[in-house]
Amino acid sequence: MNDASRSADGMRGPMKAMSPGVVDFLFRQLVAGEPPEDVQWRHEGVVLGEQAPGAELARRLTETDLDALTxxxxxxxVRATQRLVTWAEHLKELAVSRYCSEEAAGTPASPNVR
Incomplete structure (x- = not known):
């Protein structure tokens, strides 16, 4: 029987994100009667969802292995990336506002600004 929902390399869609390690973890949680979320890592530092927008959040997002995520x-x-984009847009708006207010005041902008 040929199942069209399976690709040549296995599962597609949400199941693709379920690496063997994730499946093993979820099975052990189920057997132990624990919640399916990994709560132990919350004790190791700030969780990604609570990380303040800025350089540290950008670094953590860049270093995250998306294939390993549940x-x-x-x-x-995705929510953390949205917070980072909003933060960066706010910085851009502040810079543009400052630039425009300097030009309106008659102070020419420095050509050496990078």
Missing amino acids: PLELFEY
């Missing part, structure tokens, strides 16, 4: 973690990852 669907819930992937959702939190």
Whole structure:
């Protein structure tokens, strides 16, 4: 029987995010009667969903292996990227506002600004 929902390399869609390690972890959590979320890592530092926007959040997002994330973690990852984009847009707006106010005041902008 040929199953069209499976690709040549295995599962597609949400199941692709379920690496063997994630499946093993979820199975052990189920057997132990624990929640499916990994709560132990919350004791190791600031979770990605609570990291303040800035350089540290950008670094952590860059270093994250998306293939290793559970669907819930992937959702939190997307929310963190949205917070970072909003923060960067705010910085841009402040810079443009300052630039425009200097030109309006008659002070020419420095040509050496990078």
